[in-house]
Amino acid sequence: MPVKILSVDDSKTIRLIVKRAFAPFDCTVCEATNGEEGLAVAASEKPELIILDITMPVMDGVTMLTKLKESAELKHIPVIMLTAESGRENVAYIAKLGVRDYLVKPFQDSQLIEKVKRVVALQPKAEVAA
Amino acid sequence: MNPSTFTFNTAEHITFIAPNVFDTMLGLAVVTASPGAFPGERVSGAVGIAGERVNGTVYLHLPEPLAQETARAMLQIQPDQVPGDSDVHDVVGELANMIGGALKSLLCDADIYCAISTPSVIRGAFAVEAPPGVRAEMFYFTCLGQRLAVEVHLQIN
Numbered sequence: 066m067p068v069k070i071l072s073v074d075d076s077k078t079i080r081l082i083v084k085r086a087f088a089p090f091d092c093t094v095c096e097a098t099n100g101e102e103g104l105a106v107a108a109s110e111k112p113e114l115i116i117l118d119i120t121m122p123v124m125d126g127v128t129m130l131t132k133l134k135e136s137a138e139l140k141h142i143p144v145i146m147l148t149a150e151s152g153r154e155n156v157a158y159i160a161k162l163g164v165r166d167y168l169v170k171p172f173q174d175s176q177l178i179e180k181v182k183r184v185v186a187l188q189p190k191a192e193v194a195a
Numbered sequence: 196m197n198p199s200t201f202t203f204n205t206a207e208h209i210t211f212i213a214p215n216v217f218d219t220m221l222g223l224a225v226v227t228a229s230p231g232a233f234p235g236e237r238v239s240g241a242v243g244i245a246g247e248r249v250n251g252t253v254y255l256h257l258p259e260p261l262a263q264e265t266a267r268a269m270l271q272i273q274p275d276q277v278p279g280d281s282d283v284h285d286v287v288g289e290l291a292n293m294i295g296g297a298l299k300s301l302l303c304d305a306d307i308y309c310a311i312s313t314p315s316v317i318r319g320a321f322a323v324e325a326p327p328g329v330r331a332e333m334f335y336f337t338c339l340g341q342r343l344a345v346e347v348h349l350q351i352n
Contacts, residue, residue, distance in 0.1 A: 075313060076289045077282075078269055085271070120292070122313050149296020150311065152303030169300075170293045171219035 073103035100129030235320035238262035240291025246309025251349035288314035
């Protein structure tokens with residue numbers, strides 16, 4: 066069964082980079098462009114992991130994270146923040162809300178994959194096919 | 196912190212942040228350049244910074260050909276294909292967001308708490324005028340043989 070990852074970012078570029086990073090693995094990446102959409106996709110798709118930006122229109126990542134953690138149905142889904150914002154207080158505040166990890170943009174694919182591998186078991190596609 | 200004695204060294208930060216963003220995301224070398232003429236037609240990403248003690252804007256100015264090259268590199272578009280305007284806008288906006296976000300983080304670490312806006316992107320030949328009382332600084336770089344600039348308007352109280 067492929068791992069399902071939800072990428073929530075208002076930048077199409079970042080969603081594409083995330084999707085590309087996980088292309089070699091047995092996983093599917095679904096997308097949302099803001100926190101409100103992210104909550105809806107999380108509820109319908111039940112991903113094993115959410116990769117979440119902070120600054121987004123409509124609903125930002127911190128609000129989405131807060132609502133996610135208030136939901137009995139969704140609060141167990143681990144979240145990795147992927148954001149350009151890294152101030153100490155900011156990271157500490159978000160950590161308190163309950164994120165599994167935090168990756169600061171700019172980032173390399175390998176850093177993202179490493180962090181995701183700590184949360185979900187990623188299998189290379191070739192191994193699954195064999 | 197005493198505002199009268201606090202100085203935020205924007206130059207030091209931007210000369211590290213901008214090359215780091217381009218190198219990490221695109222594998223492109225960005226080198227500090229001397230001030231000088233900047234090509235008129237450009238694609239500019241802008242990110243606003245606002246807080247109790249600070250407000251301002253960070254701009255990333257790229258000449259059109261370099262904006263297309265960065266979009267091609269970031270989205271891995273084939274050399275014979277031309278990236279669409281929306282792709283170029285999204286890439287330039289995201290690069291500006293990363294530069295602005297890094298600056299915002301450094302301001303917050305200096306106890307100047309603030310938030311950033313989502314990026315906006317504008318195209319054309321223009322000069323940005325800073326409002327009165329706002330410190331405007333322009334930092335020049337070269338990448339792939341073309342000039343680019345990061346312009347920072349900051350008012351710290």
